Each structure stands twice: as structure tokens, then as C-alpha cells.
């Protein structure tokens with residue numbers, strides 16, 4: 154079973170949503186994946202996702218309310234097959250801590266999708282529409298990522 158870790162800054166907006174979206178799509182396709190998410194920062198460890206993201210995801214039939222934030226750990230680089238950051242800043246932070254002999258592929262999540270933008274914008278300081286934009290991008294990214302797994306793994 155492939156193991157996937159989504160990473161953003163706080164692990165309360167983008168990466169928990171990515172976790173929920175990919176889990177829902179994988180289930181629909183009958184694909185068995187282990188999916189988690191984590192933040193490069195530790196400010197929100199133990200917290201549920203941002204209420205605004207819980208609500209936006211729930212409107213699409215995805216329940217992320219029981220997920221809890223955690224910080225990326227060194228061991229994740231050996232535990233997961235794919236570590237998928239949301240933006241280039243998350244990518245850079247991961248590469249700074251990534252051991253050279255890691256077992257995981259570290260790659261921008263939206264590189265697997267067909268969207269023009271390859272970064273998932275941080276919705277934390279913006280309005281409600283930012284959360285919809287993030288979910289739209291994540292849904293496209295998830296389709297592309299699962300297509301990739303079906304073809305290559």
C-alpha cells in the first residue's frame with residue numbers, strides 16, 4: 154500500500170483538506186492508500202482543521218473534522234512513499250530537512266494535476282472564496298495523482 158503525506162505550513166487549512174479530498178477520491182476508485190498530513194510549522198499541533206475549511210469541505214461531502222494537526226518529522230522521509238507539499242515555500246522547507254538517503258519522493262502536489270498553477274495558495278488570511286479555490290485545485294490535483302498511481306505504481 155502506498156503512503157502519502159501532504160504538507161503545508163500550519164496543517165490546518167490546505168494539507169488536511171488535501172488529505173480529505175484524496176481519501177474520498179481514492180475510496181471512489183477502490184484504491185487503498187495510507188494518507189496523512191503535516192505542517193512544517195508547529196503552532197497548531199493537536200488542533201482540528203480551520204473551521205472555514207471544515208465547512209467548505211463538508212459542503213462537498215468530505216469530513217475532515219476529526220483530523221488533528223501535527224508537525225513534519227524526520228522519520229516521515231523514511232515512512233512515506235510520497236511527500237507532497239502545497240507550495241514552493243513548503244517544498245524548500247522540506248528539502249532543507251530531507252535526508253539524502255530518504256525513501257520518499259518529494260514533489261509539489263499540483264505537479265500531478267492539470268491546473269496551470271502548481272502552487273496551492275494559502276487561504277488562511279483571506280475570505281471564504283479562497284477556501285473554494287483551494288478545494289477546486291486539490292480536486293484536480295487528486296485526480297491527476299491517482300491517474301499517475303494507476304499508471305505507474
Ligand code: 4NP
Pocket residue numbers: 161162163164165166167168196275276277
Ligand atoms: P495552512 O494555512 O498552511 O494551509 O494550514 C496556515 C495556517 C496557519 C498559519 C499559516 C498558514 N499560521 O501562521 O498560523
